[in-house]
Amino acid sequence: MPVAKTxxxxxxxxxxxxxxxxxxxxxxxxxxxxxxxxxxxxRRFHLIIKExxxxxxxxxxxxxxxxxxxxxxxxxxxxxTLKRYGSESALGSMVALSLVRELGPVVAALLFASRAGSAMxxxxxxxxxxxxxxxMEMMAVNPIARIVAPRFWAGVISMPLLAxxxxxxxxxxxxxxGVVQIGVDEGSFWSQMQAAVDFREDILNGxxxxxxxxxxxxxxxxxxxxxxxxxxxxxxxATTRTxxxxxLVILMLDFVMTAIMFRGV
Amino acid sequence: xxxxxxxxxxxIFVVAxxxxxxxxxxxxxxxxxxxxxxTYQVHAYFTNIGGLKPKASIKSSGVLVxxxxxxxxxxxxxxxxxxxxxxxxxxxxxxxFANILTSGLLGEQYIGLMPGGDSEMLKNGEVIKKxxxxxxxxxxxxxxxxxxxxxxxK
Numbered sequence: 001m002p003v004a005k006t007x008x009x010x011x012x013x014x015x016x017x018x019x020x021x022x023x024x025x026x027x028x029x030x031x032x033x034x035x036x037x038x039x040x041x042x043r044r045f046h047l048i049i050k051e052x053x054x055x056x057x058x059x060x061x062x063x064x065x066x067x068x069x070x071x072x073x074x075x076x077x078x079x080x081t082l083k084r085y086g087s088e089s090a091l092g093s094m095v096a097l098s099l100v101r102e103l104g105p106v107v108a109a110l111l112f113a114s115r116a117g118s119a120m121x122x123x124x125x126x127x128x129x130x131x132x133x134x135x136m137e138m139m140a141v142n143p144i145a146r147i148v149a150p151r152f153w154a155g156v157i158s159m160p161l162l163a164x165x166x167x168x169x170x171x172x173x174x175x176x177x178g179v180v181q182i183g184v185d186e187g188s189f190w191s192q193m194q195a196a197v198d199f200r201e202d203i204l205n206g207x208x209x210x211x212x213x214x215x216x217x218x219x220x221x222x223x224x225x226x227x228x229x230x231x232x233x234x235x236x237x238a239t240t241r242t243x244x245x246x247x248l249v250i251l252m253l254d255f256v257m258t259a260i261m262f263r264g265v
Numbered sequence: 266x267x268x269x270x271x272x273x274x275x276x277i278f279v280v281a282x283x284x285x286x287x288x289x290x291x292x293x294x295x296x297x298x299x300x301x302x303x304t305y306q307v308h309a310y311f312t313n314i315g316g317l318k319p320k321a322s323i324k325s326s327g328v329l330v331x332x333x334x335x336x337x338x339x340x341x342x343x344x345x346x347x348x349x350x351x352x353x354x355x356x357x358x359x360x361x362f363a364n365i366l367t368s369g370l371l372g373e374q375y376i377g378l379m380p381g382g383d384s385e386m387l388k389n390g391e392v393i394k395k396x397x398x399x400x401x402x403x404x405x406x407x408x409x410x411x412x413x414x415x416x417x418x419k
Binding site: 046049050052053056057060096100157158160161162164165167168169171190193194195197198199202203207 | 268271272274275277278279281282283285286288289290292293294320322
């Protein structure tokens, strides 16, 4: 019967939508609970420091190496394109603007999601699977205050720092390829860059972007871990979902924020 | 890991991040190059500003002496009113000439100041009277073509 089949399909769509909305609502509730219990997290600051080590310091190498190579590729490709118009001297401003406005915050956040976000999800999912979280609740320790809030703040603090390092290293990568290797004039490289990059418009907006990305990635990672079914399969699925969802959310948020921030003069 | 080594690494991480931010602000951005604290403002009316934008540079003899802060249309005289803030260190005579120039053939536009010979200096809020509008490339090409047409055939 085609009618019964159609009704069944519509039912499936309905159930999927209800699930999706329910999960978004749960994630929002989880986010507010995290913020609410952050106070006790700050009182035990060494917990945040410990998490800063595993999310921030351990992500340093991948961020620095990736930033260097992205900057070098930008220098190379930018030079090839700008050469056609005889404006190689604008290479510095091109490299710096694309890094500070877009690539720094976005690529650093994508790397952060796959490097630190997936680890957070797996860690919390496994804690749940081995019933450590239930044990904490039995001991009247709030798992959100003890486990979730420090990780959240560590992610929010380290993301802008990582993005800034990415951009800074990328600028030097572009400098290395453009000035040292190809031979663009050093003076015009830096002076055009400084003329084009505005502190408030470009650098601060980049920092705001990476701050928002850091919040989004850590909330998604922590929620997926906390919400994961307590099985091996469930944890692996949650880890995958963290990387996929946070990457998509980063790119969507980036478009929205760029549309708001850089409307053109 | 031991608590102190942990603290050390996190400290290095935070310091390196802040250093990167400061480096971006000073070396990449314009925070270290232009001090906005001590300026005075002067106005100038132009019949056509071309592609001049706020924050465009103001140069005298090629040296950066200030920035354009605001551009608006004065409906009393139907001319563009350009507000410039100039560095306090540089004083200009009252009969200074303001031109809208272009850096390179297709580069961005800026205001060039040519000092006159007046012994009195421009003060805050005063108006530069002698101005020259932007040279619009299309107008120039148009004039060139009309001149060609007007020339008697040989």
